[in-house]
Amino acid sequence: MPYFEQLLLNGLVIGSIYALAAVAYTLVYGVVKLVNFAFGELFMLGGFLTLTLMTKQMTLFGIQMPMPGLDFYIAGPLAIAGVAALGALIDVVAYRPLRNAPRLAPLITSIAISVLLQSVAQTVWGPTSLRFPPLPVGGLPPLSLGVDLTVTPSELAVFGCAIVAMIGVQFFVSATSLGRAMRAAAQDSTAAYLVGIPVNRIICAAFVLGSALAAFAGILYAQSFQFVSPTMGFVPGLKALTAAVLGGIGSIPGAALGGIILGVAESVCAGYLPDGSVYQDALSFALLVLLLLVRPQGLLGRADLNVSARGSLMSGGGSRRAPALVKMFGSLDRAFAALGRFGEKRVAFGAMAIAVALGVAIRSDYWLSILVMVLVYGMLASGLNIVVGLAGLLDLGFIAFFAIGAYFSSLIFVSVMQNHFGVDTASIWWLFYPNLIVGGLLAALLGAILGYPTLRVRGDYLAIMTLGFGEIVRIVATNWISVTNGPMGVRGIPSPQFFGMSFDEPRTQFFFALALTAIVLFAVARLSRSYVGRAWVALREDEDAAEMMGVAGTRFKLLAYACSGFVGGVVGVFYAHLQQYVSPASFTLFENILVLMLIVLGGLGTLVGPFIGAAIWIVFLQLSLKIPFVSAYPESRYVLLGVLLVALMLFRPEGIAAKARLRLTME
Structure with missing residues (x-):
């Protein structure tokens, strides 16, 4: 059996999911310079909402409730739309008021929202894992790519969907008026505002698109591993962040490249190194550290992003004022x-x-x-x-x-x-x-x-x-x-x-x-x-x-x-x-x-x-x-x-x- 080729194929499949989630990270970071730790939970919610819409009965809050029982091709887009709307709501309620706040405040807010969403999922669906149904193409026979080298239709669908989504995002950012507005806001938000670009709406659009991509990646991940759980977004979220930094956070092609490299590296490590399967997560972070030592901005990132912002982590204004709290x-x-x-x-x-x-x-x-x-x-x-x-x-x-x-x-x-x-x-x-x-x-x-x-x-x-x-x-x-x-x-x-x-x-x-x-x-x-x-x-x-x-x-x-x-x-x-x-x-x-x-x-x-x-x-x-x-x-x-x-x-x-x-x- 062509062992290396099979490992490479497995790495490309999981790497494409990392890449898609990394693109979600980098899309928001490029516009608003925020490492959004809540993306792991949006990733998780994509899988849970799809499963909930696909089943006819679901236990919520410990109570058995009837559900729509929709087809996957309807449930998936509805779940993505729901998570995208949630991303917009989070931006408007939690992030927008902190545009000029101390630099640590938005990061802590994203962590708080991550804790909140994960806890909501555990409260609603319970702390245990649930089985995720296979894609409709999962019943088809595997495709042969050579002697003893096969790929299942589900794996091919996951890889293809991830690649098409990333190409679509790159086209959107580079060729549409909204995408060009995002790039302008990322380059200089003040100058963009002065020339008439509604910066807050552009940032909200970035959150919507990034959240939708995170949900889509979560659906693909849940399908690949056939389960969903309230904590399922934690490790893939860290891997996606790692992939985004490897490629150069802020660069969509870099994020995609970082995800593919990370997935392949993990697969090869698991296949060849002693106890590689248990240390593959450590390899991911070791690879990140080594790359940042040699090239701190990542493979395709800009060197000007590797800077410290002026002022301390606590300096700045921007907090809301409520009379009772002020008193x-x-x-x-x-x-x-x-x-x-x-x-x-x-x-x-x-x-x-x-x-x-x-x-x-x-x-x-x-x-x-x-x-x-x-x-x-x-x-x-x-x-x-x-x-x-x-x-x-x-x-x-x-x-x-x-x-x-x-x-x-x-x-x-x-x-x-x-x-x-x-x-x-x-x-x-x-x-x-x-x-x-x-x-x-x-x-x-x-x-x-x-x-x-x-x-x-x-x-x-x-x-x-x-x-x-x-x-x-x-x-x-x-x-x-x-x-x-x-x-x-x-x-x-x-x-x-x-x-x-x-x-x-x-x-x-x-x-x-x-x-x-x-x-x-x-x-x-x-x-x-x-x-x-x-x-x-x-x-x-x-x-x-x-x-x-x-x-x-x-x-x-x-x-x-x-x-x-x-x-x-x-x-x-x-x-x-x-x-x-x-x-x-x-x-x-x-x-x-x-x-x-x-x-x-x-x-x-x-x-x-x-x-x-x-x-x-x-x-x-x-x-x-x-x-x-x-x-x-x-x-x-x-x-x-x-x-x-x-x-x-x-x-x-x-x-x-x-x-x-x-x-x-x-x-």
């Missing part, structure tokens, strides 16, 4: 200002005294455990805040440092001391304390190593490259079973002691987490007010101006990655012993996005913001279960979270504790 946030700002007049040391000691009093007064182990998780996520967010909030580098791979610390301590105790040397880990619990330092240093070293290649890329390319690093670490942890035990994780991590008290007690855990939090906050506060912190802030506000004034950008960026990694590693060691179990499920991209959302929610670049965000998030998850509808459909909690984040980006993009940030910018 509420004005009260918050005055409260933070009043606290500032007391002096930071007094406020810090007062906050510590209140926290200690809570730890003594609260009798419920459940709520003590909740407070421990608030402190854990607050510390994690503080670590990420160093890179994003202080240095202004959008990092989507920070969770890898958390994983490094957790796995380091776990493997030292279980794989080395217990399994290799036969030592009872409970008798050497004290190794936990040096592991805190060593795990932090190991993560800091990894942060500097991984940070160095990212210095050649800027803006959104930087975020995507760090995303690739984080995913590589997670995939290796999942599939290197001989070392990490794969998805089963590492168990039997010993519980240390804290001043003679058992770490198994929630109260002990709380006071240890509180002490660790105080150390982390003290270190971050001293850094932010030192020469190093001032250099980070200068780079964040205007990198070019800072370097012209003598700030060594490379050195201080690497230091930011190292310090951030150190905090992530230390918290990872603590988390491993807190849970006494670690697995790759704790270190997903969603966790990284969650930590980023916490610092945005509380106030990017502030000391208290990460903990305000963590407290709101953790407590919200628990209290929302008291709502009857949420109690019946727990996934809907994330719908409420998505709505909360979108509202925050619309009305308060600088975060709740924005007033606390002003002192860190030396204004």
